[in-house]
Amino acid sequence: MKRCGLELHHLEQLDFTLSPEFCCSIRNTLGLKIKASNVKMSVEVERKFLCSEDMLEILEKIGVCVGQRQFHDQYFDTPGFELTLRDFWLRKRKGCWELKCPISTINGTGELSEEQSLAAKLCTHYKEITNLPEIQQRVKKVIKGSCGDTETTPSQEDELWLSKLDLVCFAEFTTVRRSFTLEEGVQIDLDQADFGYHVGEIEVLIPEGGDVHSAQEKIRNAAQKLGLSGDQQVEGKMNVYLKRYHPEHYAKILSAHVL
Ligand SMILES: Cc1ncc(C[n+]2csc(CCOP(=O)(O)OP(=O)(O)OP(=O)(O)O)c2C)c(N)n1
Numbered sequence: 098m099k100r101c102g103l104e105l106h107h108l109e110q111l112d113f114t115l116s117p118e119f120c121c122s123i124r125n126t127l128g129l130k131i132k133a134s135n136v137k138m139s140v141e142v143e144r145k146f147l148c149s150e151d152m153l154e155i156l157e158k159i160g161v162c163v164g165q166r167q168f169h170d171q172y173f174d175t176p177g178f179e180l181t182l183r184d185f186w187l188r189k190r191k192g193c194w195e196l197k198c199p200i201s202t203i204n205g206t207g208e209l210s211e212e213q214s215l216a217a218k219l220c221t222h223y224k225e226i227t228n229l230p231e232i233q234q235r236v237k238k239v240i241k242g243s244c245g246d247t248e249t250t251p252s253q254e255d256e257l258w259l260s261k262l263d264l265v266c267f268a269e270f271t272t273v274r275r276s277f278t279l280e281e282g283v284q285i286d287l288d289q290a291d292f293g294y295h296v297g298e299i300e301v302l303i304p305e306g307g308d309v310h311s312a313q314e315k316i317r318n319a320a321q322k323l324g325l326s327g328d329q330q331v332e333g334k335m336n337v338y339l340k341r342y343h344p345e346h347y348a349k350i351l352s353a354h355v356l
Pocket residue numbers: 098145186197221223298331332333334335336355356
């Protein structure tokens with residue numbers, strides 16, 4: 098999710114009166130403004146955690162609850178899973194398309210301290226693209242399809258570009274999310290997915306090429322404040338969903354070291 102001073106989910110919470118397309122156009126407008134001032138936050142650094150009652154109490158004390166919302170996600174890939182096997186995640190959420198792309202973990206030079214190595218192990222970071230023509234281009238490149246021209250009007254021609262690129266929905270579920278802000282730039286989401294999985298995530302957004310280590314440091318501090326201990330990697334919603342509903346794909350993804 099892109100955020101500037103105004104949180105995008107504040108707009109999304111209004112969508113009982115605004116259509117998804119209108120929300121998307123607001124998002125795009127904000128995106129353009131952000132780009133113009135050169136602070137486009139397009140890389141998400143995050144750590145998943147399992148939220149205990151104690152943590153929730155701490156969070157309610159030290160964080161500011163910025164609301165609850167519900168969204169339905171649909172994930173798309175080719176029948177041969179050419180995107181997800183390369184760690185690309187194409188999703189439609191509330192009428193908006195998003196593509197999460199892997200980025201190099203190399204950020205600067207020098208040895209990592211033990212703490213930094215642990216933070217890197219526990220955190221994921223992905224670039225998020227939300228501009229549909231850019232998404233289509235990236236997807237085409239990844240799956241190397243000779244799929245003809247996809248320069249179509251995005252919101253009205255969903256089916257067309259998807260079928261041209263042989264993309265089908267392989268996962269869909271609804272999430273109820275409660276969000277908190279902890280300190281400048283640190284957001285905590287508590288997710289409850291409709292297939293029975295609860296998970297929390299600590300998230301920091303940085304610009305492309307920004308300092309991933311310092312984002313990880315912020316996440317580590319937030320984790321400490323919540324009393325999170327240990328170095329256990331926690332599964333995200335998609336891990337659990339795939340394991341349960343697409344075990345063969347899950348096994349392939351594991352052997353490709355994507356999850
Ligand atoms: C712990 C872990 N999670 C995800 C992945 C791979 N992966 C990357 S993107 C991706 C799809 C989105 O997953 P996630 O970030 O868990 O979803 P969500 O929290 O709803 O998205 P948000 O609202 O924060 O944008 C996956 C599976 C991984 N390798 N390891």
